[in-house]
Amino acid sequence: MRRTFGTYLAECNVQAHAIMEAMGHSSMTVTDDYVREANKKRIAVDIARAINEREAKRDAMKRRAAVRVVK
Template sequence: MEWDDLVFEEIELFDGSLEVIEAFDFRQKKNRNRHGGREMFIPIVDKLAQALAPLDRSKGGTVLKTAYGRPFAEKSLTGMMAHWNKQAGIPEGYTLHGLRRTFGTYLAECNIQARAIMEAMGHSSMTVTDEYVREANKKRIAVDIARAINEREAKRDAMKQRAALRVVK
């Protein structure tokens, strides 16, 4: 993403209100040879705004730059991710792709519709998106099952605490 991709756009929301949104608006480079790249519109959430605030925007170019002020190559960004993880005390094995998967899972766990997740992730089909939704639903189902068991056991325990019935002749 480049600083030139950062835009302020007036958007009419579902409730009919108008809001000026700061967002990155760009064409994804992934699959650009096959599909021409997917058009992406990524609104800036509060935590991202805080992370971007101290960065120097005056020189333009890519948002993340090397120490030499150049864009990261894919492999060098992967290496920097490992370096940043080490600096932060994060165990080895956490990757940029893992962050991407975490984002998809997070959206599914927030109960975002599958189609919206597909758009946010830039997927060209629902196949991968469905994995995120299935995983989130598995967790929800497991929690529902645990709650049902707890309720049933509480009812059974309450029944045991009642006095035994006596048959009177």
């Protein structure tokens, strides 16, 4: 439960020093683990979002190319 709470605080962009105090850590070593884990999740979400946007653009281009007006 503590690890989940620490990671949640980091994911909510709470400052590392505040997380350290809230968790009762005597040094930043463990707190840095929470921040590092939250950053990894952020990067993964950003990558997934970029891939989804690129695929959506590609699909839109395919649909646009398929519709043609013939006179």
